[in-house]
């Protein structure tokens with residue numbers, strides 16, 4: 260069926276590397292290729308070699324290797340020609356209602372395998388999208404076919420999986436990747452692809468991808484394709500983030516100009532660069548990479564808090580111009596405070 264077809268296309272297609280997105284081209288093929296969560300990997304490796312694989316539940320933020328880990332495990336468990344008959348993968352593009360449990364999952368799990376000892380594997384990627392009903396139905400299916408089928412549930416949010424399912428599985432949390440883990444992998448790709456990148460560019464990619472390896476590879480690929488050279492500026496521009504220098508300017512205007520000119524200059528920059536106020540605030544909030552005068556540092560925290568509030572108000576959709584003017588005003592109120600408190 261088409262469900263099995265998906266599996267075949269992701270895991271067995273010959274790696275014709277030319278036009279492949281790098282996240283696929285450099286998807287780890289074996290458990291050894293994965294760069295993080297060594298404890299999880301060795302535990303799974305042990306389960307496999309002792310032939311005692313339990314039902315699994317992988318959870319954690321995007322791009323941390325959950326799907327890659329189960330695909331690599333499956334590749335280790337099954338020979339290529341067994342794959343289609345032994346592995347069923349369902350992902351977000353498949354229906355997540357109860358019908359999929361009563362239909363494809365049930366029929367896959369209940370079909371006997373003629374030649375093979377050992378169990379079949381059902382991978383339920385993005386299982387947090389399953390309805391409650393489906394999860395409840397699944398729990399009986401898991402129980403009934405434990406003899407010859409293992410389930411691997413994958414999700415971002417553990418809380419969306421009903422407790423009865425959680426307790427049937429061995430849980431593994433895939434945390435965000437650390438820069439130490441991401442950088443060597445990125446360097447490998449950079450070398451393979453002959454990328455021209457500056458140290459600042461690398462730093463920007465790592466900062467912006469917040470432990471999500473998929474995002475880091477996507478940023479690397481799109482920036483180098485769009486701009487050739489990967490620098491801090493091209494990374495920020497490519498991802499639609501305001502540049503560090505833009506942020507520095509905005510803060511400088513808020514702090515050092517009168518209200519009207521600060522407001523107008525920010526507005527002009529916003530229009531020129533197509534920046535959203537929300538993005539500007541996020542940037543200041545996230546990176547705080549502007550060198551403040553020491554006195555300002557004291558006020559950085561309340562300022563950031565204020566930014567945070569503004570971001571929420573923006574999200575609820577008030578006019579940007581009104582928000583911009585209140586941002587400038589608030590900033591300048593803090594400035595007055597700093598000035599009056601200055602020794």
Ligand SMILES: Nc1ncnc2c1ncn2[C@@H]1O[C@H](COP(=O)(O)OP(=O)(O)OP(=O)(O)O)[C@@H](O)[C@H]1O
Pocket residue numbers: 281282283285286287292293294295296319320321322323324325326327328414415433444472473474476
């Ligand atoms: N631990 C890792 N080691 C090496 N590469 C990784 C790792 N984690 C992620 N990647 C890279 O990121 C891509 C996406 O990883 P994967 O699909 O396994 O993430 P995921 O945890 O399933 O994310 P999501 O929750 O969004 O489905 C992979 O193709 C691979 O290139």
Ligand SMILES: [Mg+2]
Pocket residue numbers: 325326327384413
């Ligand atoms: Mg995944």
